[in-house]
Structures are given as C-alpha cells and as structure tokens.
Amino acid sequence: MLAMNYRGPYRIRLSEKPMPEILHPRDAIVRVTRSCICGSDLHLYHGMVPDTRVGTTFGHEFCGVVEQLGPEVENLKVGDHVLVPFNIACGQCHFCLQGLFGNCHEVNPEATALGGIFGYSHTAGGYDGGQAEYVRVPYADVGPVVIPDWMDLDDAVMLTDVVPTGYQAAEMGGIQKGDTVVVFGAGPVGLMAARCAWLFGAGRVIVIDMYDYRLEFARTYCPAEVYNFKEIDDVVVFLKKATDGLGADVAIDAVGGDASGNALHTLFGTKLKLEAGSAIALHWAINSVKKGGIVSIVGVYGPTGNMIPIGNVVNKGITIRANQASVKRLLPRLIEHVRMGHIDPKAMITHRVPLDHIADAYHMFAAKLDGCIKPVLVPNGG
Amino acid sequence: MTLPVIIHTPALTSGAIDTSTIPGWGVDADPLNDPTYPIRDRARDPGLTSDWERPTIQHPDVEILQSIEHIRQPAVVGTSVPPSGLSGMMRRTAFRWSESNWTHWLLLMGADRVNVIEGIVDDLAHARIPNIPAEMGIRSELAHNKRGFAKKLAVGGLIGVVAVGLLKRRRQQ
Ligand SMILES: NC(=O)c1ccc[n+]([C@@H]2O[C@H](COP(=O)([O-])OP(=O)(O)OC[C@H]3O[C@@H](n4cnc5c(N)ncnc54)[C@H](O)[C@@H]3O)[C@@H](O)[C@H]2O)c1
Ligand SMILES: [Zn+2]
Ligand SMILES: [Zn+2]
Numbered sequence: 001m002l003a004m005n006y007r008g009p010y011r012i013r014l015s016e017k018p019m020p021e022i023l024h025p026r027d028a029i030v031r032v033t034r035s036c037i038c039g040s041d042l043h044l045y046h047g048m049v050p051d052t053r054v055g056t057t058f059g060h061e062f063c064g065v066v067e068q069l070g071p072e073v074e075n076l077k078v079g080d081h082v083l084v085p086f087n088i089a090c091g092q093c094h095f096c097l098q099g100l101f102g103n104c105h106e107v108n109p110e111a112t113a114l115g116g117i118f119g120y121s122h123t124a125g126g127y128d129g130g131q132a133e134y135v136r137v138p139y140a141d142v143g144p145v146v147i148p149d150w151m152d153l154d155d156a157v158m159l160t161d162v163v164p165t166g167y168q169a170a171e172m173g174g175i176q177k178g179d180t181v182v183v184f185g186a187g188p189v190g191l192m193a194a195r196c197a198w199l200f201g202a203g204r205v206i207v208i209d210m211y212d213y214r215l216e217f218a219r220t221y222c223p224a225e226v227y228n229f230k231e232i233d234d235v236v237v238f239l240k241k242a243t244d245g246l247g248a249d250v251a252i253d254a255v256g257g258d259a260s261g262n263a264l265h266t267l268f269g270t271k272l273k274l275e276a277g278s279a280i281a282l283h284w285a286i287n288s289v290k291k292g293g294i295v296s297i298v299g300v301y302g303p304t305g306n307m308i309p310i311g312n313v314v315n316k317g318i319t320i321r322a323n324q325a326s327v328k329r330l331l332p333r334l335i336e337h338v339r340m341g342h343i344d345p346k347a348m349i350t351h352r353v354p355l356d357h358i359a360d361a362y363h364m365f366a367a368k369l370d371g372c373i374k375p376v377l378v379p380n381g382g
Numbered sequence: 383m384t385l386p387v388i389i390h391t392p393a394l395t396s397g398a399i400d401t402s403t404i405p406g407w408g409v410d411a412d413p414l415n416d417p418t419y420p421i422r423d424r425a426r427d428p429g430l431t432s433d434w435e436r437p438t439i440q441h442p443d444v445e446i447l448q449s450i451e452h453i454r455q456p457a458v459v460g461t462s463v464p465p466s467g468l469s470g471m472m473r474r475t476a477f478r479w480s481e482s483n484w485t486h487w488l489l490l491m492g493a494d495r496v497n498v499i500e501g502i503v504d505d506l507a508h509a510r511i512p513n514i515p516a517e518m519g520i521r522s523e524l525a526h527n528k529r530g531f532a533k534k535l536a537v538g539g540l541i542g543v544v545a546v547g548l549l550k551r552r553r554q555q
Contacts, residue, residue, distance in 0.1 A: 011514060125459065
C-alpha cells in the first residue's frame with residue numbers, strides 16, 4: 001500500500017509499505033477515505049518531537065471504511081464507514097473510565113505523560129498514522145464512530161480532531177455568559193475555539209494571528225474581532241486597552257510550540273530546541289488574561305520544558321486548564337451541533353490534495369502558501 | 383526487549399494515616415469546587431488504583447522501548463518502526479532515564495538526527511538517491527511562492543559566493 005514516509009525534518013515522500021495487520025483482538029484495519037494535515041503534524045515535520053523515527057507514517061485525522069476486524073470488536077462490521085478519534089484509548093483504564101480518552105494508560109509504552117496518538121512518533125506510542133491507504137486502528141470498539149448517513153465526509157474528518165479540540169479549548173475556559181474570550185492562533189483549532197466560545201455564551205471574542213488571510217476568514221467565520229500581532233507593538237498592552245485595562249476573562253492558546261512573535265523564544269524553542277518549542281503565545285495568554293482569569297491551553301508543546309512567566313500565574317491567581325482533546329467524550333454533542341447547523345467544520349477546508357502530492361501539501365500548509373487553512377488528503381484518483 | 387533497569391524506591395507508606403484521627407477532616411470538602419469538571423467524570427472514579435479490568439495484552443514481536451515510569455507494559459503498543467542501528471542504541475540508552483529527566487529527551491532528539499543520516503545511507507544502499515527537493519515540496523513552493531523561493535536562492539547563492547571567496551583567500555595565504 002502507499003503511505004506517507006518521514007525521512008527527516010522538512011522531508012517526506014510517499015512510499016510503498018507493507019499492509020497493516022491485526023496485532024490485537026480489538027484491532028481493525030481501515031481503508032482511508034479522507035485524512036488531514038494538522039498543525040500538530042507540523043511539530044513532527046519540523047523535527048521538534050523526540051523519537052520521531054525515519055520511516056514513520058504520520059496522520060491522526062482520518063476516516064475510512066472498515067476492511068478487517070479483530071475477534072473482540074463487536075460493535076462494528078466490515079464495510080462500516082467510520083470517523084476515528086485521534087486518541088487511541090482502551091475505554092477501561094482509570095483514565096478512560098473518567099472520560100479522559102486523551103490520557104489512556106493502556107496504549108503508550110514509551111511515555112506515561114501522553115496517551116496514544118495515531119502517527120505521532122514513538123513518544124505517542126509508535127503507531128503508524130492515516131496519511132496512507134490503510135491503517136491499523138487499535139481498540140476499534142472504543143474510538144471509531146459510524147458516520148451518520150446525512151453527514152458529509154469532510155465534516156466527519158474534521159470531527160476526528162479539529163472540532164473537538166477547538167470545542168474543548170472553549171469548554172476548559174469555563175466561559176460564562178458575557179465573558180470576553182481572546183484566542184491566540186487562527187489556525188483550524190483556534191478558529192473552531194473562537195466559534196465554540198459563542199456556544200458557551202461568550203459576550204466578545206477576539207482572535208490574534210499574524211496572517212491576514214486567516215484573520216479575514218476568522219472575522220466572518222467565527223465571527224470575531226481580529227488583530228494581526230505583527231502590526232501591534234505590544235500585544236499584551238493592546239489587549240489590556242481593549243478590555244478596559246483589566247484583561248480578558250479567558251485566554252486560549254491555540255498556537256503551541258511553533259509560535260512566532262518573539263526572537264528569544266524562536267531561538268531557544270524552535271532553532272536550538274533548548275525549550276520544548278516557542279512559548280510566546282502562552283506567555284501572551286498568561287499576561288493578557290485578567291487576574292483570577294482562566295488560561296486554556298490546547299497548543300502542543302514538547303515534553304521537556306518551556307520558559308513561561310509562572311510568577312505571574314501565581315500573582316494573578318490564574319487557573320490553567322489544558323489537555324489533549326478527549327474526542328470520544330465530545331463526539332455525541334458535536335455531531336448534534338453539526339446536525340443542527342451550529343457549526344460548519346468543512347468550511348475551513350481550503351485544499352484537496354491527492355496522496356501523491358503529500359510533500360507539496362505539507363510544504364504549502366507549513367509555509368502558509370496559497371491561502372491554506374486546512375488541507376485534506378484524498379486517495380489517488382479519488 | 384528493554385534494558386533491565388533497577389529502580390530503588392523507598393517503601394511507600396500509603397494509607398498509614400487514619401483520617402478519622404484528624405480533627406476537622408473533610409469539613410470543607412465541596413464537590414462544586416472541582417476545576418476538572420466536566421473533563422473528569424468523578425462518578426466513575428474508583429480511586430487511585432491500577433487494578434482495573436485490563437484489556438487483552440498484545441505480545442509484540444518487535445522491540446518496544448518502555449518508560450521506566452510504567453509499572454507494566456500497556457496492553458496495546460505501536461510497532462511501526464523498531465529501533466535499529468546507532469540511533470537505536472541511543473534510544474535504548476535514553477530509556478534508562480525517566481520522562482522527567484532531560485537526558486532522556488536529549489538522547490532521543492540526538493538519535494532522531496542520527497536516524498536521518500541512517501535514512502539517507504539506507505536509501506543509497508538500496509540504489510536510491512533521495513529526491514530531497516521533491517521531499518521538501520518544491521512543487522508547491524514554485525507554484526505559490528516564486529518570489530520567496532528566488533529570495534532564498536539569491537541569499538543562498540550570496541552566502542556560497544562569500545564562503546568560496548573566503549576559502550580561496552585563506553588558501554592563498
Ligand atoms: N490539544 C489537542 O488535543 C490538540 C489537537 C489538535 C491540535 N493541537 C494543537 O493546536 C495548535 C494549533 O493547531 P492548528 O492545526 O490550528 O495549527 P496551525 O499551524 O494551522 O495554526 C497555528 C496558528 O497560530 C498562528 N500563530 C503563530 N504564532 C502566534 C502567536 N504568537 N500568537 C497568535 N497566533 C500565532 C499561526 O500564524 C497559525 O495561523 C497546534 O499546536 C496543534 O498541535 C492540539
Ligand atoms: Zn490534529
Ligand atoms: Zn484507557
């Protein structure tokens with residue numbers, strides 16, 4: 001079968017690889033019909049995630065058709081068209097029982113701090129991902145959801161990560177009616193977080209990014225007040241002034257370790273890799289939220305450490321909430337939101353690329369070329 | 383196979399204190415003061431025990447590296463690219479340290495860089511010259527960022543010319 005093949009930072013190609021096999025009685029083999037490239041893949045692509053081995057296949061956002069099932073999977077049948085949450089989870093450990101499907105303890109031998117994620121390095125369990133023709137789906141009786149027949153496949157694939165992650169970012173913000181919410185990052189995750197902030201009753205939503213084309217999109221899609229931080233001298237002062245000198249009630253970091261905007265963080269975090277990614281968006285979030293406010297982090301950072309103003313967290317009495325999205329927990333609610341027309345995930349898809357051109361799709365998404373917001377990979381000739 | 387690791391842990395004294403002997407125990411407990419709600423479902427929290435009903439255990443037939451913070455192999459594991467070569471040796475060594483230790487991650491990052499070179503050597507050994515511009519997505523660069531590409535080329539060219547000039551001068555001296 002054809003699969004994405006990582007060769008080193010900034011280098012990928014499509015290769016012939018052996019078909020995945022059932023390795024556990026609760027596995028399924030899925031033929032991929034849609035897969036996405038995500039901001040999280042960029043951390044891998046840039047060589048920032050430890051233990052990303054050459055030869056690995058990325059891709060944690062995909063849907064497809066069940067081709068083969070292990071003997072213990074009883075709730076799916078061959079031929080089902082499923083969307084597959086990006087977290088792999090057993091459904092019965094201490095954490096899964098509490099709905100923490102992003103923090104399963106029975107899935108990742110290499111790290112206890114991180115659950116299992118498809119195609120996300122050995123640090124996330126060593127699973128191949130869905131940017132391929134076929135993929136092994138462990139615990140197939142827990143994660144995958146049969147796509148309702150009224151649902152567009154493009155919406156379905158966005159429900160595997162982007163939508164639940166944006167939604168959970170807003171949920172963790174503990175937004176109360178009338179709250180002012182500032183979202184850092186106008187990528188798919190930030191856009192969805194800003195959109196969902198309204199569902200929780202926000203009174204005002206502000207989005208910060210550096211790309212005008214993304215901000216333009218955010219202005220009407222979310223909708224939100226939008227500002228380009230490249231045009232602002234000091235983002236924190238700007239946001240304070242915009243909130244009567246107090247700061248926002250809730251600040252959301254939807255950027256993570258690939259953040260721009262500060263030379264020191266870029267040098268230490270992205271170039272020298274002395275910190276686990278550039279933490280400037282988080283820095284701004286902490287400093288621009290009000291005293292007693294909430295900072296919600298879904299942006300992804302590496303496992304070592306970052307320079308963040310923890311003293312201000314203490315002095316301002318800030319609550320920090322963060323996690324990998326618990327996709328499975330949120331799906332029933334989010335499927336309902338799509339059905340009711342409260343959210344329109346597929347509107348964020350700007351590019352549709354055959355698997356053959358995956359290297360170009362990565363470069364385009366990483367370098368933010370051609371107005372790219374979300375690229376979807378489709379099977380060759382499909 | 384993982385390297386044998388000996389961890390010396392002092393005996394834990396869990397449960398040694400009887401809470402009924404503590405004056406005022408629990409008088410201020412407030413279920414609404416739960417910042418983890420609704421991310422955590424307290425109703426299904428059986429307490430801190432690793433004694434849940436476990437899934438069937440997968441027996442991988444490739445080498446799996448395991449964090450020393452785990453008390454047992456997780457039931458299901460990924461088997462995509464087993465460690466091999468020099469980078470594999472570095473990765474094995476890294477797993478002598480916990481996730482909390484910088485050495486662990488620095489060794490893994492180092493192994494990743496070594497692995498890139500191994501990848502190129504492996505390509506050449508299979509009589510394949512990696513098409514690096516194509517792997518880096520040159521087509522989309524040319525289609526959507528001609529100007530940026532020209533700038534990068536020009537800067538690269540300039541650095542090249544200066545470097546060659548400097549080398550020549552040094553040789554002459
Ligand atoms: N926690 C989770 O479960 C989860 C799931 C999916 C993605 N993520 C993470 O969410 C983040 C965003 O993902 P995405 O797909 O939207 O990525 P993306 O790369 O498309 O978007 C990131 C955006 O942030 C902007 N940005 C850069 N520096 C900034 C700064 N200092 N302030 C404000 N904006 C800045 C960029 O211009 C870009 O538009 C990534 O870190 C990704 O790994 C987390
Ligand atoms: Zn993703
Ligand atoms: Zn679990």
